[in-house]
Structure formats: structure tokens, C-alpha cells
Amino acid sequence: MKRLMSVMTLLILTVSAWAQLPVSYWSFKWNQPYTWPLASHESRVFSCDTPRPLDKIAMDDWICTRTGPIVRVSWWGVLLTGAQYSKQWSYYIAIYRNKPGTCEPEPDPIYRACVRPDVLRYTGRWDCKQQRVFYFSARLPTPFTQQIEQHYWIQISEADKESARVGVEDFRWSAHRPILLCPAAQAPPFTQPILDACDNQPDDLAFRLYRRCIIGHVNLAGFAGKRIAILELRTRDGNIADMTHVQIDADGYFEVDPDAPDDTYDVVLRIGSALPAVQKNVVLGDGSVVSVSFPPILLGDIDGNNEVDLFDFGILVENFGEIGEE
Secondary structure, three states: OHHHHHHHHHHHHHHHHHHOOOHHHOOOOEEEOOOOOOOEEEOEEOOOOOOOEOOOEEEEEEEOOOOEEEEEEEEEEEEOOHHHOOOOOOEEEEEEEEOOOOOOEOOOOOEEEEEOOOEEEEEEEEOOOOOEEEEEEEEEEEEEEEOOOOEEEEEEEEEHHHOOOOOOOOEEEEEEOOOOOOOOEEEOOOEOOEEOOOOOOEEEEOEEEEOOEEEEEEOOOOOOOOOEEEEEEEOOOOOEEEEEEEEOOOOOEEEEOOOOOOEEEEEEEEOOOEOOEEEEEEEEOOOOEEEEEEOOOOEOOOOOOOOOOHHHHHHHHHHOOOOOOO
């Protein structure tokens, strides 16, 4: 009881503070990435059409800092079978209001959706239970409009009927620390906090909410390097408004929520020694989901001068046959 009262006191004191953060401070509506090497937690429903808990569901909370739409949700998790590593399988997402005066969600969701991730990639991390951690991201079929200073909960669950192995757990939701706002919970029965399987300490859950996003695709045929690129937003006069690293999945897809004012930009993608790929006049606004597709990359710009020329050939000849350290 004392812990609950201290949490509620903190919430009362911090709601206004969260809401007054400048918009540019958060490039996302809410951001709780995976914290290595924490474990993961069961979250499973029978199906998207029948979203009753199958053993356990998991949920975590956030507070709206700016009224407006949420258009995309990302989360981190582990896959208990290699067959689940596919964009064809569905996940159930539900959003609840917080029950006033408590750290619990109301019983009935105010929004629900069935999604398939359009971005799915291995993070390069293994958790403390020796499970590989993956990053998932999916566009909501209809945006959820949140209201400033309102307290919400989100549930992300494997839809068992639409998963790789019906009747068997295929996914677990990865954890985040430190705990933000209320501790994450599982049900049934309602259990809070949820304890990490490795150190037996309370966990939050790893998820991210977007107010707008760019969904990109690039053909990386012939490229053997790391699938990490630099994405630039350039204003009409050529200045860089935002620059960020993006990870490209095995199918060539990536997503990003740029930290730049709503405006029209040229989107520039740079990867390895390829020539920059450009999409012009991309409009970004609150609630927008913009798809950009780049042509196949052209390799060979070793010196980075935006041309493949004799200078690049000279660098190749000079260094041909050299082997870098592993």
C-alpha cells in the first residue's frame, strides 16, 4: 500500500511536468526501449477476434504529453520459435484508460487493433535467458487520438490463432528499466509489479509510440555491409533539419520518426560507399505516415564526394587486397 501511495503521489506531481515538455524534446509520443539484458514476459490472447487472455496478457502505461494521433507502435520481444520470425503473424494491441486514483487500467479497452509488423529485425542482443531480442514495428490501421495529460495503458499480445504454432507460446514482450510512472502488470489475475526472471526485480515493458513516421524501402542487392544508414531531412534551401541512423531489415525496410518541425523536406539516405539516394518534397505533419521508396543503391563512392569516378578507382587500386582486423 505504501508503494502504491508513493507511486500515485509521483504521478500527481509529474503529469503536468510531462505534458509541458517541449515537443522537440521527444521525437516520439512515448519511448521506452529495451534495456539489456533484462528478460521478457508472457502476453498472449486467443486471437484478434477473440482477445481473451490465453494464460497471461501484459500491459504498461504512459501519459500523453501532446494531444494528437498515434499512428504507429513499436515494441521489443523474444521469439520462442524461428517460425515466428515472419511478418505474416499477427499481434493484438489494445489501449485502456487508467482507472482514476489507481495504478490500474480500466477493464474495457477504448481502442484495439490487429497488426502485422512491417518492420522486424534482430537487435543484435541476447537477453539474460539467452533469448535473441527482436524489434517489431507496425502501423495502426486507424490512428488513436490521445488527449494531453491523460493516463493510458497499452497491451501488446501474441495472437495465438494467427501465430506460427497455435496453442503454444511463440512470443514474449521484453522489459525496460527504470520503471516509468506505474509498474507494468499482467493479468489474470491482475499482478503488479511483474518480476524479471533473472534478478527477480520489477520490470516495465519496452515499447514506443509514434505521432508520425517515415516508412522507407531501399533495394540493397549487392550490398554486403552492415545495414545501418544515415537518413537526412533537408530543407528547401539545402540545410540539414535532422540526421539520424536507421537500421534496415532483411527485406530492405526501415522506419523513423524524425525530430524536426512539420514541413516539406528532401529525404536523403546514405549507406556505406553508395551514392546518396534522394526522395524530394516529402511532407511531414502530425499524424502523417509517409512511405518512401528508393531506387537500387549505386556502390562505388569511396571518397564520399557524391560521384563514382577515377578518384574512387585510385583508392580501390591502392588498397586492393588489404584485409581489415576482425
